[in-house]
Amino acid sequence: MAWLTATYLIDAAPDEIEARASALAIEQSVECPLAAIGDQRVLHEIVGRVAGIEPAGDGRYRVDVGLAVETTGGEPAQLMNMIFGNCSLWEHVRFVDVTLPEPLLARFPGPRHGIAGIRALLDAPQRAMTSTAVKPQGLPVAELARLCKTFALGGVDIVKDDHGIANQTYSPFDERVRACQRAVLEAVETTGKPAFYAPSLSGTPRVLRERARLARDLGVRVVLVAPMLIGLPAFADLVDEFPEFVYLAHPSAAGGRIDPVLIFGKLFRLFGADAVIFTNYGGRFAYPRESCAALAAAARAPWGTLAPALPVPAGGMLLERVDELLEFYGDDTMMLIGGNLLIARDALLERTREYVAKVEGHGRTHVALHA
Template structure:
């Protein structure tokens, strides 16, 4: 039978419970109506083509269907039958719903805004191994945000200095040391040396403070090398690995997730490169959808922004975090991470906007403290305590000199 573009548009279509539903916002190409562009999106992302074909089998049941057009906003919904997808293959799904359609002449721009995932697709994925439970299973942060820091400058420190800064931050009250997304295995700070020395310092600090501490080790690399690094972190007594999930790729992330399941490790997901997909509001893939893919693949924490109180572009951080905590057929939740330009003076605003079920990460807002890293970590912890007690920072700072110095230096403004 011949399949034409019109076969991929039915505004009266009622999606089935098993369909994957994707919302796109698009600008039709020159001379193209919204209806025609919508039909081509559904066609190109499933089983259509530009030429009329003589196909003996009836494959219409495998066709995507554009069915809900909002003409004022150029928003289109497309339903995909689950048979189109290989179970558990995130790359294959993305090649469909975010593949060739991003470059078609039929659209000037197109943005994948949101997805509604059916159980038929979700069931093929493991989801997080731990999610928010890491705060109590691996750390002593059950009733508050977990606190993390990246030594600054974020790259360039030799191993000895990196470890010294880590020790000071842990002693000041930070729960987690974190590698920068750029720091992997460079000559100035080799991976294995850094991991061994950092965990040795961690163990000493745990004995001294009585609090559990850990390290988000960046294992990002070629996939085989990543697995070797995951194994090494486990051997050294770590409970977490960090992966730059977008730059290393979804297939690699899924492979790391399998290894972490075997070893009992949690995955901290850094989103470096996300803005290449989501910064332009009219094209690409939204951060909300990137976060959905990350949850399916099985990350435990994900950087989702600061609700505009840090140095990065404002985005729907609260909405993304809500989705990461939503019920998804029993799949575990993801613990959001707020990071990027945070310091003690803005922490209450972040917690007001996003709640305490977070990892709060500060870099310069700790290490730039006039009295050093330990005082900066103490000030960050004190800012959380003030928020928990419902006391203003100014009032709490009267009896907490580390916080007072931080507030005097940075106030309550976010950097750019």
């Protein structure tokens, strides 16, 4: 008998929290009145258990629920169903953490490359890394390719598609990936520094597979995928079928009642994300500073045999904040700055160089001064 623990924040008055916690444990396991269950094994080995209730302030409680590992079938979709299926429909419930016992955790291989694999690919053993986004969608392929080349000439490690770029008539997938991949390779020939184009992969599973094959055939090594948009189970399939890609996970469609620290810091990694893009504090999105720190720490923390995932803060990042952000996140981080480079328009190459110099030079002055 093995149990996993799912943790929720539940809004409740003191006299109703026990009932709410117990209702959640039943809803997430047998989903029927206990009076309807005659089977003793089910009562003892399948019904979810409230394992702890702690006040969490502001009329909320932190509730640990034990769920039988056997109920997950060791599968991605069913694991999600057990830990946050029906109870996602309750406005008073927020899903904040999950602890999986070793044999269950071992069913999910996690990142195939992780931080170490990305560092090896980029030939960047220690420094913080850079990425940027080619945008906006609507530009013709030649213009997207020109942006790719400029960014790579400027020294950016990973040049990704904006996540809104799919297979639109103005930049069809096939034509775009060919042109952008070629553009980055040309720049690499000039600079001699590794750089990688990461196309955005989306679509229904069948389309996704076709696009992944095409990208692989073109020599693409890094891809951008939004796991909640394509669905976590489809993401797990993709990673399994195309383990050679480094996966950058995008947060699109991931808003809801799963805590950002959990979804970006743990769940995406569990299902195979090598790097997780999340919205940085002080940008266009309002995650608190401490959530960002916790998220980055969770992505990198020891967790069974799962490789650490690389945190990628993003969303309205400013070149001027690079030093502050690297002080905050440390070197096992990839910066993602897009729009704030593009505003330079004709001076894009110079601004890109400035970005790369800032990130790669971070901390060096101090070292020199100390020496």
